[in-house]
Amino acid sequence: MSGMTIGVDIGGTKVAAGLVDAAGRITHKSRVPMVSTGDGAAGLSCVESAIQAIFAEVPTARAAVTGIGICAPGPLDPTTGVILNPPNVQCWRDYPLAAEVERIFAVPARVDNDANAACLAEARWGAGAGYRNVFFAILGTGIGTGIVFEGKIYHGRTGSAAEGGHVTIDYQGPRCGCGKHGCIEAYASGPNIARRTRERLSSGEPSAILQLAGSVDAVRTEHVGEAFRAGDPLATQILTETSHLLTIWLGTIVDILEPDVMVIGGGVAELMSSFFPAMSAGLKEWAINQRAGEIPLVLARYGSDAGIAGAAALCA
Amino acid sequence: MSGMTIGVDIGGTKVAAGLVDAAGRITHKSRVPMVSTGDGAAGLSCVESAIQAIFAEVPTARAAVTGIGICAPGPLDPTTGVILNPPNVQCWRDYPLAAEVERIFAVPARVDNDANAACLAEARWGAGAGYRNVFFAILGTGIGTGIVFEGKIYHGRTGSAAEGGHVTIDYQGPRCGCGKHGCIEAYASGPNIARRTRERLSSGEPSAILQLAGSVDAVRTEHVGEAFRAGDPLATQILTETSHLLTIWLGTIVDILEPDVMVIGGGVAELMSSFFPAMSAGLKEWAINQRAGEIPLVLARYGSDAGIAGAAALCA
Numbered sequence: 001m002s003g004m005t006i007g008v009d010i011g012g013t014k015v016a017a018g019l020v021d022a023a024g025r026i027t028h029k030s031r032v033p034m035v036s037t038g039d040g041a042a043g044l045s046c047v048e049s050a051i052q053a054i055f056a057e058v059p060t061a062r063a064a065v066t067g068i069g070i071c072a073p074g075p076l077d078p079t080t081g082v083i084l085n086p087p088n089v090q091c092w093r094d095y096p097l098a099a100e101v102e103r104i105f106a107v108p109a110r111v112d113n114d115a116n117a118a119c120l121a122e123a124r125w126g127a128g129a130g131y132r133n134v135f136f137a138i139l140g141t142g143i144g145t146g147i148v149f150e151g152k153i154y155h156g157r158t159g160s161a162a163e164g165g166h167v168t169i170d171y172q173g174p175r176c177g178c179g180k181h182g183c184i185e186a187y188a189s190g191p192n193i194a195r196r197t198r199e200r201l202s203s204g205e206p207s208a209i210l211q212l213a214g215s216v217d218a219v220r221t222e223h224v225g226e227a228f229r230a231g232d233p234l235a236t237q238i239l240t241e242t243s244h245l246l247t248i249w250l251g252t253i254v255d256i257l258e259p260d261v262m263v264i265g266g267g268v269a270e271l272m273s274s275f276f277p278a279m280s281a282g283l284k285e286w287a288i289n290q291r292a293g294e295i296p297l298v299l300a301r302y303g304s305d306a307g308i309a310g311a312a313a314l315c316a
Numbered sequence: 317m318s319g320m321t322i323g324v325d326i327g328g329t330k331v332a333a334g335l336v337d338a339a340g341r342i343t344h345k346s347r348v349p350m351v352s353t354g355d356g357a358a359g360l361s362c363v364e365s366a367i368q369a370i371f372a373e374v375p376t377a378r379a380a381v382t383g384i385g386i387c388a389p390g391p392l393d394p395t396t397g398v399i400l401n402p403p404n405v406q407c408w409r410d411y412p413l414a415a416e417v418e419r420i421f422a423v424p425a426r427v428d429n430d431a432n433a434a435c436l437a438e439a440r441w442g443a444g445a446g447y448r449n450v451f452f453a454i455l456g457t458g459i460g461t462g463i464v465f466e467g468k469i470y471h472g473r474t475g476s477a478a479e480g481g482h483v484t485i486d487y488q489g490p491r492c493g494c495g496k497h498g499c500i501e502a503y504a505s506g507p508n509i510a511r512r513t514r515e516r517l518s519s520g521e522p523s524a525i526l527q528l529a530g531s532v533d534a535v536r537t538e539h540v541g542e543a544f545r546a547g548d549p550l551a552t553q554i555l556t557e558t559s560h561l562l563t564i565w566l567g568t569i570v571d572i573l574e575p576d577v578m579v580i581g582g583g584v585a586e587l588m589s590s591f592f593p594a595m596s597a598g599l600k601e602w603a604i605n606q607r608a609g610e611i612p613l614v615l616a617r618y619g620s621d622a623g624i625a626g627a628a629a630l631c632a
Contacts, residue, residue: 161572257477285496288494
């Protein structure tokens with residue numbers, strides 16, 4: 001056993017950790033609750049427990065692990081490994097998480113946000129492997145993105161680059177949770193696909209979605225997906241429209257970055273993957289780059305383990 | 317005399333060349349007509365004449381020049397120095413311009429597009445000097461952009477990255493010359509500012525612009541600028557609206573790239589520069605990045621000589 005890293009994925013309510021080998025395989029996992037209030041040490045002890053659980057299960061890993069990477073809620077400073085002031089993890093305010101983890105485990109530790117880290121995992125081990133410049137998007141509750149240039153995460157001036165979910169595709173469009181208008185997230189995140197579906201159902205359009213969900217208010221993206229797979233016309237319309245909006249957005253990404261590959265992950269990505277060929281073809285209309293359609297548009301390797309794999313990639 | 321480069325700026329109707337010193341000062345210039353039809357050698361001889369005119373004026377430059385950079389109409393391949401198939405320069409089809417210039421003058425030659433090259437000149441010698449990551453936009457007949465990361469032009473997969481003028485800010489907006497809808501160029505290029513002004517005048521709004529231009533059809537951006545400086549309400553409205561649309565666009569740029577500086581050049585930039593402080597402040601609303609307003613938004617050093625300086629920077 002050699003060249004192993006540990007990836008730690010911290011959320012508001014849980015800490016997941018994984019042991020990851022040199023090929024990006026997650027060989028063991030642990031999960032503990034996250035304490036996000038109180039003092040900084042309370043949150044740190046959760047991280048420590050998740051890592052210790054791995055070592056308890058795989059005692060030989062202790063000596064084989066060469067680094068610990070951590071996906072943490074932002075804002076954070078990836079250069080110093082300091083967590084600044086995350087709204088969902090109130091126990092950490094200007095908290096030197098990387099330094100604390102290094103102190104406890106005596107191996108190098110790195111911290112980054114989840115989409116940046118997941119992009120690095122895809123670039124190194126996943127659907128972006130072998131490409132120089134990788135654009136990654138995770139379509140889920142929100143839309144997070146990451147950019148890897150020549151094997152390194154692109155951070156920008158303060159670590160806040162690659163917030164591609166907040167690209168405005170219609171400045172007169174619906175207000176996004178971030179305060180801007182017409183962000184792609186305001187149309188194509190899971191909750192916003194569900195919102196758009198509820199609006200259509202409320203206007204009286206018939207659909208199997210209503211039977212699946214029980215009521216308009218109960219409609220979630222999963223119901224749209226299930227109805228789509230059964231051929232429901234409204235679900236098909238909603239997802240086709242979503243694919244069109246995502247194409248417009250990717251046109252902007254291509255015209256700015258012209259990446260070598262575009263990797264799409266997250267629960268909504270799986271739902272949308274049957275539209276990827278149409279989206280690639282549609283870039284002819286929505287990118288000035290006439291070779292945009294040549295850029296592979298592919299599903300991510302890592303699904304719900306993207307945070308663990310991404311965190312591990314930070315130190316691999 | 318040492319460390320001099322020659323910058324050559326090729327347009328559809330003229331070739332301009334300049335001798336540029338190590339501090340980015342253009343010490344001598346030449347200009348000859350461009351022959352854009354016929355065979356490749358016809359176009360090449362124009363480039364050669366423009367360069368020879370510099371050497372004729374400054375004989376000592378011949379030995380002091382260490383490289384020749386060329387801004388040429390795209391599409392082109394900056395890696396190989398081959399001009400592919402520019403619509404406005406029909407004499408060059410897959411033409412190895414850099415290699416031909418190297419053969420004639422026996423110094424290294426490089427080729428790139430004008431906005432990329434101008435970005436490099438600003439990053440090296442101009443308003444972007446001292447910053448790591450530079451975003452540059454030239455607002456003129458169109459909107460061209462360039463990106464320099466750590467001293468190098470970012471080209472993307474095939475050299476077609478940094479087409480920021482074709483970022484869509486409203487996918488239901490006016491059709492751009494490129495075929496996409498709602499590109500920032502479709503609102504904020506010189507001709508589109510004039511178009512928006514003509515539309516307002518046609519609907520009967522009173523303005524001094526009409527007296528300055530003589531007729532609605534004759535309105536150009538210069539008239540809007542002149543009326544704005546004289547306090548004309550419609551001109552002020554048009555330019556304020558333009559600044560708002562540019563702010564929305566820069567919000568997207570910041571949320572993707574988070575550059576260290578944003579440098580704006582071109583004729584429209586001078587017109588808009590009094591709005592730069594308001595645009596910086598407006599980024600609070602149009603970028604998710606809460607520190608977007610800290611990013612300097614500055615006028616370019618190079619005006620109409622941006623092509624010459626940019627070309628020279630390619631080899632400096």
